[in-house]
Amino acid sequence: EAGVVQSPRYKIIEKKQPVAFWCNPISGHNTLYWYRQNLGQGPELLIRYENEEAVDDSQLPKDRFSAERLKGVDSTLKIQPAELGDSAVYLCASSLAGAVQETQYFGPGTRLLVL
Amino acid sequence: GQSLEQPSEVTAVEGAIVQINCTYQTSGFYGLSWYQQHDGGAPTFLSYNALDGLEETGRFSSFLSRSDSYGYLLLQELQMKDSASYFCAGFTGGGNKLTFGTGTQLKVEL
Numbered sequence: 001e002a003g004v005v006q007s008p009r010y011k012i013i014e015k016k017q018p019v020a021f022w023c024n025p026i027s028g029h030n031t032l033y034w035y036r037q038n039l040g041q042g043p044e045l046l047i048r049y050e051n052e053e054a055v056d057d058s059q060l061p062k063d064r065f066s067a068e069r070l071k072g073v074d075s076t077l078k079i080q081p082a083e084l085g086d087s088a089v090y091l092c093a094s095s096l097a098g099a100v101q102e103t104q105y106f107g108p109g110t111r112l113l114v115l
Numbered sequence: 116g117q118s119l120e121q122p123s124e125v126t127a128v129e130g131a132i133v134q135i136n137c138t139y140q141t142s143g144f145y146g147l148s149w150y151q152q153h154d155g156g157a158p159t160f161l162s163y164n165a166l167d168g169l170e171e172t173g174r175f176s177s178f179l180s181r182s183d184s185y186g187y188l189l190l191q192e193l194q195m196k197d198s199a200s201y202f203c204a205g206f207t208g209g210g211n212k213l214t215f216g217t218g219t220q221l222k223v224e225l
């Protein structure tokens with residue numbers, strides 16, 4: 001069974017440029033998460049989707065970050081414009097829907113460097 | 116707010132046993148998970164404690180004490196491949212939100 005797929009794996013951009021990350025969750029997993037992981041720290045939740053609905057986006061910096069999951073499968077996270085402080089690893093995870101405390105399965109992440 | 120504290124670094128020798136502690140201060144706590152992350156890799160699920168006590172999965176065991184707001188991950192028969200970062204993570208916010216700890220970097224030496 002394929003795991004969570006993310007692309008690109010690495011991205012280098014200049015500040016003020018836009019950037020987008022893509023995630024395809026494990027087949028059958030209706031819950032999708034985007035996390036940001038700064039160097040030496042644990043992942044921090046940005047947004048959680050149940051199917052197409054964003055049910056928790058309280059930690060998403062909405063002035064520059066946006067996300068979508070139009071058909072309830074794959075998802076895109078966008079930053080526009082990027083700032084130096086956005087340099088981090090952006091992780092996507094998925095889990096089965098409908099139950100609390102479900103195990104989350106993570107993708108390899110996209111390493112973003114903003115210059 | 117939610118916080119889970121771990122030692123930043125632990126060093127042990129191959130074949131030994133090591134314990135990684137996690138203390139937490141959260142409201143609406145539902146249970147504690149542990150994840151392993153190798154450099155440049157994805158966090159990988161190791162174990163989950165919904166109830167107090169010990170859960171054993173092969174060489175790894177995890178313990179939770181809700182009354183002490185404390186848990187630990189126990190790794191036995193350490194191997195070089197166990198060198199990685201280990202994160203405790205608590206389920207909060209109705210049981211759907213996972214808050215990660217500060218992380219512990221484990222170094223296994225010969």
